[in-house]
Amino acid sequence: MFLVLSKPHSVDIAGEVIIAVLADTGELISCDSVANQTELVGLIQSKDLSDFRLVWDDTNRWYPKLLAEGIWIPRCVDLRLSDQILRHSEFTRDHYFALRGEDPWLKFDESEPSEGLFELEPSDSELDSAAEFAFQSKVIENSERSQQIKLLLAAESAGALVAAEMKFCGLPLRPDLHEQMLVQALGPRPRFGERPKTLAKLLSTIQTLLNVNDLNPDSPAELIKGLKANGLNVSSTRSWELKRLDHPVVAPLLEYKKLSRLMSANGWHWLDANVADGRFRPDYVVGGVVTGRWASRGGGGAMQLPKKVRGSVVADSGWQLVVADAAQLEPRILAALSGDSAMAKAGKSRDMYEGLVATGVVESRDRAKVAMLAAMYGATTGDSAKLMPLLARAFPKAISLVESAARTGERGGVVTTRLGRTSPAPDAERIFPEDGFSESTDSGARSPRTGSFARSWGRFTRNFVVQGTAAEFSLCWMALLRQKLHELAFDSRLENGPHLVFFMHDELVIHSPISVAPKVGELAVLAAIEAGKLLFPCTSVEFPLDVSIVDRYSDAS
Numbered sequence: 001m002f003l004v005l006s007k008p009h010s011v012d013i014a015g016e017v018i019i020a021v022l023a024d025t026g027e028l029i030s031c032d033s034v035a036n037q038t039e040l041v042g043l044i045q046s047k048d049l050s051d052f053r054l055v056w057d058d059t060n061r062w063y064p065k066l067l068a069e070g071i072w073i074p075r076c077v078d079l080r081l082s083d084q085i086l087r088h089s090e091f092t093r094d095h096y097f098a099l100r101g102e103d104p105w106l107k108f109d110e111s112e113p114s115e116g117l118f119e120l121e122p123s124d125s126e127l128d129s130a131a132e133f134a135f136q137s138k139v140i141e142n143s144e145r146s147q148q149i150k151l152l153l154a155a156e157s158a159g160a161l162v163a164a165e166m167k168f169c170g171l172p173l174r175p176d177l178h179e180q181m182l183v184q185a186l187g188p189r190p191r192f193g194e195r196p197k198t199l200a201k202l203l204s205t206i207q208t209l210l211n212v213n214d215l216n217p218d219s220p221a222e223l224i225k226g227l228k229a230n231g232l233n234v235s236s237t238r239s240w241e242l243k244r245l246d247h248p249v250v251a252p253l254l255e256y257k258k259l260s261r262l263m264s265a266n267g268w269h270w271l272d273a274n275v276a277d278g279r280f281r282p283d284y285v286v287g288g289v290v291t292g293r294w295a296s297r298g299g300g301g302a303m304q305l306p307k308k309v310r311g312s313v314v315a316d317s318g319w320q321l322v323v324a325d326a327a328q329l330e331p332r333i334l335a336a337l338s339g340d341s342a343m344a345k346a347g348k349s350r351d352m353y354e355g356l357v358a359t360g361v362v363e364s365r366d367r368a369k370v371a372m373l374a375a376m377y378g379a380t381t382g383d384s385a386k387l388m389p390l391l392a393r394a395f396p397k398a399i400s401l402v403e404s405a406a407r408t409g410e411r412g413g414v415v416t417t418r419l420g421r422t423s424p425a426p427d428a429e430r431i432f433p434e435d436g437f438s439e440s441t442d443s444g445a446r447s448p449r450t451g452s453f454a455r456s457w458g459r460f461t462r463n464f465v466v467q468g469t470a471a472e473f474s475l476c477w478m479a480l481l482r483q484k485l486h487e488l489a490f491d492s493r494l495e496n497g498p499h500l501v502f503f504m505h506d507e508l509v510i511h512s513p514i515s516v517a518p519k520v521g522e523l524a525v526l527a528a529i530e531a532g533k534l535l536f537p538c539t540s541v542e543f544p545l546d547v548s549i550v551d552r553y554s555d556a557s
Contacts, residue, residue, distance in 0.1 A: 002052060002055050003047065004056070019033070019044075041069045045071065050074055053075040054077070057080055057127050058078065073161060075158070075161075076160070077153070080105070081286060081287055083136065085420070086149070088421075089416070096139050099135065151419055151534065159287075159479070162482055163503075165482075168281075169494060169499050171313060172279060172315055173275050173314075174314050175312075178271055178275070181309070185259060186262070186263060199260060202252050206253055212229065217257070232247055274301075283296060284296055284297070285297050292472060310556075318514055319513055320513075321553055323510075323548045324510070324524040324545045325547075326477070327352070328351070330470050331343075333470045337465065338395075338401040341397075342394060343394075344541045345540075346361075353372070356368035361394040374391075377459060406458035407458065409426070409454075409458040409460060410455060410457065419469070421472070426453075431451075431457065476530075481508070481524055481527035485497065488519065488520070498511065498512035498517075517549045518549065525544075528545050
């Protein structure tokens with residue numbers, strides 16, 4: 001059963017909302033209308049939501065205000081996110097464009113939550129969600145891979161619920177501890193436009209050592225010029241390149257760069273703009289990266305929180321942080337995707353890189369990590385190039401999968417994840433420039449030469465299938481864990497029981513009452529196991545977690 005929240009173009013009453021109840025077939029069987037937020041909340045509260053999946057145009061438009069009313073939504077269909085997947089997926093794209101007339105989403109702009117649940121006037125971009133849901137259901141029904149695409153859409157929509165809940169609840173962060181850390185690292189808070197004391201002192205040292213009084217190390221062009229004037233031939237200001245230089249300026253310059261990054265990413269401005277009421281509220285963009293990984297909106301930097309900053313993240317009194325990290329997720333995803341039994345066996349070790357060493361493929365954990373990164377990202381120089389043939393002999397199915405994905409990208413093709421998210425098509429003119437063909441094939445047909453852009457795009461598609469499927473695993477993991485945590489809810493309000501508060505790459509943070517924190521850790525592990533079985537029902541690959549129960553985020557292992 002479905003509840004469809006819709007604001008059709010034809011409404012005459014400002015803020016009218018149609019709640020349509022549909023059977024699993026998509027057939028409309030009843031309809032109620034409400035004129036304001038109070039009536040909507042009352043109507044939803046009168047339903048047993050465990051029987052329904054809410055359908056709406058955009059989770060960000062509806063869910064934050066429902067959360068504020070103490071309403072937790074078990075499941076939803078986010079039509080905007082679903083449309084983005086269906087439009088591009090190889091599993092549905094042909095049906096999508098065959099069935100679609102005028103595309104209403106071309107005029108739809110993702111909206112920020114407004115002060116009230118409803119806008120005063122319906123905008124031109126609003127959709128008839130019931131009609132859109134019927135259209136999308138038809139596209140899915142016509143797909144030969146409907147079960148896979150259904151799972152992806154359900155996971156993506158669940159991700160939207162999780163992201164809204166994380167922003168609503170917020171990650172507990174002590175501003176006083178953060179301020180203390182900044183003062184220790186940078187000196188007292190500077191006046192607007194000035195550098196902190198520590199950065200100013202380092203700048204003076206750098207200028208003296210390079211004999212350039214007006215050098216600005218924040219400008220790569222100026223810094224390169226100053227270094228070259230001192231006989232230091234560099235092509236960039238990247239730290240790895242600076243570390244190779246033999247000059248007394250290197251140490252203070254690297255320290256300046258490190259502290260400058262702290263200042264810009266998590267300094268006083270970040271603290272003022274992003275932390276309020278003892279909470280950092282990450283503003284995620286679900287599916288913000290083409291692979292399906294999340295991005296963050298604005299300058300909050302939700303996808304990175306350095307170790308130094310994590311010391312300010314402290315659980316509330318009577319609560320703890322449960323930190324769950326999926327160990328070496330992408331290599332394990334590659335093993336499961338490819339069905340490579342040898343790599344799956346290596347992954348039986350909790351540390352997969354140590355497992356690779358145990359197989360005799362490489363002699364150290366560091367080289368195992370370099371080798372796996374080379375396989376997934378297509379590195380072709382240095383140690384990476386030397387290690388690739390070793391991996392290809394040891395794990396032929398896994399390496400064949402990523403090599404095939406790379407060749408597909410180089411030819412201008414697209415690749416698809418386990419559940420159906422498809423890579424964007426490249427610029428054909430750059431893959432196949434007018435003079436980029438050779439006549440020297442045996443058949444006499446013209447064949448494309450592989451230029452630098454084609455090779456670069458091949459590296460993108462090589463990693464797309466792995467990273468995108470890893471993103472699908474994370475979505476399923478969060479969705480399953482979210483449901484399990486709700487079973488431990490103390491009352492109707494999400495924030496009063498254990499709840500997800502932060503997600504970064506392959507790591508989840510749950511804020512939990514101390515009394516149930518060990519149980520929450522167990523549920524995180526169980527959800528990861530179930531997510532692996534959902535994506536790969538027949539695989540022997542395991543997806544272990546490193547789980548820490550701590551008072552302070554920085555104490556997690």
